[in-house]
Amino acid sequence: MGPPALLPPFYTPPFHSLVRQSPPRHHHHRPACRDPPIRSPAMASAPPLLKDELDIVIPTIRNLDFLEMWRPFFQPYHLIIIQDGDPSKSIRVPEGFDYELYNRNDINRMLGPKASCISFKDSACRCFGYMVSKKKYVYTIDDDCFVAKDPSGKDINALEQHIKNLLSPSTPFFFNTLYDPYRDGADFVRGYPFSLREGVPTVVSHGLWLNIPDYDAPTQLVKPLERNTRYVDAILTIPKGTLFPMCGMNLAFDRELIGPAMYFGLMGDGQPIGRYDDMWAGWCTKVITDHLGLGVKTGLPYIWHSKASNPFVNLKKEYNGIFWQEELIPFFQSVSLPKDATTVQKCYLELAKQVRAKLGKVDSYFNKLADSMVTWIEAWDELNPPKGGVATANGPPKK
Amino acid sequence: MGPPALLPPFYTPPFHSLVRQSPPRHHHHRPACRDPPIRSPAMASAPPLLKDELDIVIPTIRNLDFLEMWRPFFQPYHLIIIQDGDPSKSIRVPEGFDYELYNRNDINRMLGPKASCISFKDSACRCFGYMVSKKKYVYTIDDDCFVAKDPSGKDINALEQHIKNLLSPSTPFFFNTLYDPYRDGADFVRGYPFSLREGVPTVVSHGLWLNIPDYDAPTQLVKPLERNTRYVDAILTIPKGTLFPMCGMNLAFDRELIGPAMYFGLMGDGQPIGRYDDMWAGWCTKVITDHLGLGVKTGLPYIWHSKASNPFVNLKKEYNGIFWQEELIPFFQSVSLPKDATTVQKCYLELAKQVRAKLGKVDSYFNKLADSMVTWIEAWDELNPPKGGVATANGPPKK
Numbered sequence: 001m002g003p004p005a006l007l008p009p010f011y012t013p014p015f016h017s018l019v020r021q022s023p024p025r026h027h028h029h030r031p032a033c034r035d036p037p038i039r040s041p042a043m044a045s046a047p048p049l050l051k052d053e054l055d056i057v058i059p060t061i062r063n064l065d066f067l068e069m070w071r072p073f074f075q076p077y078h079l080i081i082i083q084d085g086d087p088s089k090s091i092r093v094p095e096g097f098d099y100e101l102y103n104r105n106d107i108n109r110m111l112g113p114k115a116s117c118i119s120f121k122d123s124a125c126r127c128f129g130y131m132v133s134k135k136k137y138v139y140t141i142d143d144d145c146f147v148a149k150d151p152s153g154k155d156i157n158a159l160e161q162h163i164k165n166l167l168s169p170s171t172p173f174f175f176n177t178l179y180d181p182y183r184d185g186a187d188f189v190r191g192y193p194f195s196l197r198e199g200v201p202t203v204v205s206h207g208l209w210l211n212i213p214d215y216d217a218p219t220q221l222v223k224p225l226e227r228n229t230r231y232v233d234a235i236l237t238i239p240k241g242t243l244f245p246m247c248g249m250n251l252a253f254d255r256e257l258i259g260p261a262m263y264f265g266l267m268g269d270g271q272p273i274g275r276y277d278d279m280w281a282g283w284c285t286k287v288i289t290d291h292l293g294l295g296v297k298t299g300l301p302y303i304w305h306s307k308a309s310n311p312f313v314n315l316k317k318e319y320n321g322i323f324w325q326e327e328l329i330p331f332f333q334s335v336s337l338p339k340d341a342t343t344v345q346k347c348y349l350e351l352a353k354q355v356r357a358k359l360g361k362v363d364s365y366f367n368k369l370a371d372s373m374v375t376w377i378e379a380w381d382e383l384n385p386p387k388g389g390v391a392t393a394n395g396p397p398k399k
Numbered sequence: 400m401g402p403p404a405l406l407p408p409f410y411t412p413p414f415h416s417l418v419r420q421s422p423p424r425h426h427h428h429r430p431a432c433r434d435p436p437i438r439s440p441a442m443a444s445a446p447p448l449l450k451d452e453l454d455i456v457i458p459t460i461r462n463l464d465f466l467e468m469w470r471p472f473f474q475p476y477h478l479i480i481i482q483d484g485d486p487s488k489s490i491r492v493p494e495g496f497d498y499e500l501y502n503r504n505d506i507n508r509m510l511g512p513k514a515s516c517i518s519f520k521d522s523a524c525r526c527f528g529y530m531v532s533k534k535k536y537v538y539t540i541d542d543d544c545f546v547a548k549d550p551s552g553k554d555i556n557a558l559e560q561h562i563k564n565l566l567s568p569s570t571p572f573f574f575n576t577l578y579d580p581y582r583d584g585a586d587f588v589r590g591y592p593f594s595l596r597e598g599v600p601t602v603v604s605h606g607l608w609l610n611i612p613d614y615d616a617p618t619q620l621v622k623p624l625e626r627n628t629r630y631v632d633a634i635l636t637i638p639k640g641t642l643f644p645m646c647g648m649n650l651a652f653d654r655e656l657i658g659p660a661m662y663f664g665l666m667g668d669g670q671p672i673g674r675y676d677d678m679w680a681g682w683c684t685k686v687i688t689d690h691l692g693l694g695v696k697t698g699l700p701y702i703w704h705s706k707a708s709n710p711f712v713n714l715k716k717e718y719n720g721i722f723w724q725e726e727l728i729p730f731f732q733s734v735s736l737p738k739d740a741t742t743v744q745k746c747y748l749e750l751a752k753q754v755r756a757k758l759g760k761v762d763s764y765f766n767k768l769a770d771s772m773v774t775w776i777e778a779w780d781e782l783n784p785p786k787g788g789v790a791t792a793n794g795p796p797k798k
Contacts, residue, residue, distance in 0.1 A: 151550070174641070174642055174643070174644075174728065175637055175641050175642065175643035175644075175697075176643075176644075177605065177607060177613075177643060177644060177646070177697050178607070178612060178627065178629075179631060183629075185625065185626075185627065185628060185629055186612075186627070186629065187612070187614060187618055187622065187625065188614075188618065189612065189613050189614060189615075189644050189646070190613050190614055190615040190618075190644060190646070190674065190678070190717075191615070191644030191645075191646075191675070191677075191678040191681070191724070192615075192644055193724050193725055193728050194617075194721065194724075194725070195725050196728075206576065208576060208577070213577060213585075213586070213588065214576075214588050214589050215586060215587075215588060215589055216587075216588075216589040216590070216591075218593075219586055219587065219589075223586065226584065226586065227584075228577065228584065228585070229584060230577075230582075230584055230585065230632055231632070232578060232631060232632050232633045233629055233630070233631050233632070234631045234633055238574055239638050239640070239641035240640075240641075241638070241639075241640045241641070242573070242574050242638040242639075242640070242641065243573055243574065244573070244574035244575075244576060245573075245574075245575075245576060245588050245589060245590030245591055246590075247576070247588070247589070247590075275589065276590070278590075279589070279590040282590070298574075298576050322593060325590070325592050325593075326592055326593070326594050329573065329592045329595075
């Protein structure tokens with residue numbers, strides 16, 4: 001990993017062209033939508049940010065009608081849809097979107113035995129989309145999330161805000177009391193060390209949710225009517241050394257700089273836990289960004305989270321996690337990565353080793369998870385060989 | 400220090416009565432104002448929070464006309480005014496406020512040789528007010544700060560919000576993405592460990608500023624017209640292990656639990672540095688709260704900061720600090736306090752020792768500062784003897 005650039009380089013991995021030549025069978029390429037024939041002068045001068053550098057990853061089990069509301073913001077981008085559950089079911093995608101869709105059969109075919117690291121019947125399956133994307137950036141969103149409005153009543157372009165967050169630095173080493181110092185109208189306050197004002201590359205942008213807050217089952221049960229109506233006009237860096245609960249509902253990241261850490265674990269079908277997929281990814285990601293000197297931002301943008309999931313079902317998924325978490329947090333708080341772990345992959349494999357060594361005794365599930373963490377990195381490296389490398393077997397379908 | 404209580408105990412130190420019997424000569428006690436004869440039913444059911452448990456400390460060199468705007472919020476409370484500069488000058492305080500006022504002569508008389516630890520011709524002198532207060536809580540505000548309005552146009556009762564912040568716990572061990580989980584309409588999000596949801600006692604509430612942001616001289620020079628217009632509706636805990644730039648303009652704290660750490664250092668007259676008084680206090684306070692398991696909040700409330708100080712004058716005060724700070728931050732980031740430092744005083748004296756050992760080589764100023772830190776604690780303990788203790792010489796004026 002060279003010095004991370006803040007502006008997206010127009011880097012195309014060699015493997016990229018191979019994917020374009022061999023799209024999965026559900027791939028729909030609609031150049032007309034990506035390059036609309038009629039452009040207003042305003043659009044010509046301000047094309048969608050990172051149009052060719054970002055994929056939107058959506059895990060789903062249903063028709064994607066929710067995209068209609070996102071059309072003005074998402075249509076210029078390429079979508080990667082991960083169809084969870086029954087692969088024989090057909091998922092309808094509204095007209096005009098450029099997308100590729102993978103179901104369980106595709107995942108099994110592309111990864112072979114390594115497909116075991118991708119969860120089934122759990123939105124954790126979305127991380128397969130991170131792996132097959134060939135773009136520098138990924139935005140992932142749940143299909144029950146809609147466009148929120150800011151306090152002035154204007155529709156929030158969540159993706160645009162995420163991109164702004166990712167393209168401006170983070171400040172993990174010292175807290176700025178006026179929040180993100182790189183926003184218009186803000187700066188570093190008196191007493192902020194000048195040597196730290198350059199910041200570090202932002203690799204994660206964690207967005208929030210109006211309406212249904214992201215509560216655990218016990219809190220859902222206790223506060224069934226609570227709605228989040230507070231629009232907090234802030235973005236801030238999660239300080240170095242501080243863990244946070246990363247939610248996968250409205251999340252963007254730099255997959256080139258942190259992608260291999262974004263493994264959503266083993267959840268759902270056949271596993272003793274659910275709803276900790278994004279949390280797991282968040283804890284792993286945070287200790288790795290801290291180690292590598294990269295930044296994580298949280299706050300804006302908001303999306304509108306339309307409906308609460310069933311708290312009884314959630315409790316069943318969560319209850320092991322609620323116990324285990326009490327051991328996981330001290331583990332992640334005290335993880336130390338060696339100096340020679342200079343790439344995300346090396347950090348992640350080291351983390352897998354420590355998970356096995358220290359969490360295996362909490363439950364044998366963590367031995368299985370540690371195995372999967374290794375498998376995930378192997379699969380990632382196969383689908384994303386180093387520049388100049390060659391794709392090996394079990395990659396995407398050959399011609 | 401016993402187990403810190405979240406609700407204010409109605410504790411009166413034995414020394415309290417002595418001060419009441421021997422007020423400094425400027426003391427005006429106006430019981431009529433503290434217990435208004437006419438109370439609406441609403442007021443009767445909701446008296447001002449902590450009316451008898453909080454002092455407002457104001458450093459000033461001018462007539463306190465700014466209090467007129469604060470009258471509805473401050474009048475029920477007792478004020479401690481620290482008059483900086485020429486002690487022969489008379490400071491006018493609007494009618495109806497209950498206050499005591501100390502000028503340099505009072506400070507010298509009360510502290511004797513120990514008065515050397517209190518800065519002169521710098522708002523750092525305000526910390527003398529923290530020392531002479533006998534209340535559990537202190538709020539301090541600058542005399543160029545006015546009542547701000549929230550986005551709905553309503554006057555913000557800054558003091559009430561500070562008190563709410565201080566009376567609800569902090570969460571320094573894990574970040575909550577919906578900010579303060581104890582506010583109405585908010586809670587801990589999914590993935591927040593249940594064992595950490597009780598929080599820890601909040602001992603500092605750091606409020607912010609609309610209009611003129613608290614910038615250093617270089618930023619003021621570069622952005623003379625920048626105004627802070629962004630109202631961020633959030634309060635959050637500064638995580639453990641993270642330093643922040645604490646501004647003394649709009650600040651509340653629990654003097655019983657953290658007061659002795661709130662020393663604003665040696666600034667102004669005869670010193671090679673200014674405008675780092677609150678920063679110094681903030682760094683010392685933060686490492687001590689982290690060590691003792693106490694919490695620091697920042698965010699709401701806002702005050703309206705009316706006018707920018709002269710950036711050329713500020714640059715002269717700040718330039719040493721701008722250099723030195725680059726050594727101070729790594730120092731504070733790596734400070735480790737011993738396990739037997741179980742009181743704020745013990746922590747602070749240990750910190751003074753480390754300042755001398757490690758910062759003395761940066762500049763001889765830090766040896767002088769380390770001496771003053773020790774003197775400050777001695778003076779604090781004289782004016783605030785342990786429960787059941789006896790006031791010694793050099794205390795407040797004897798009868």
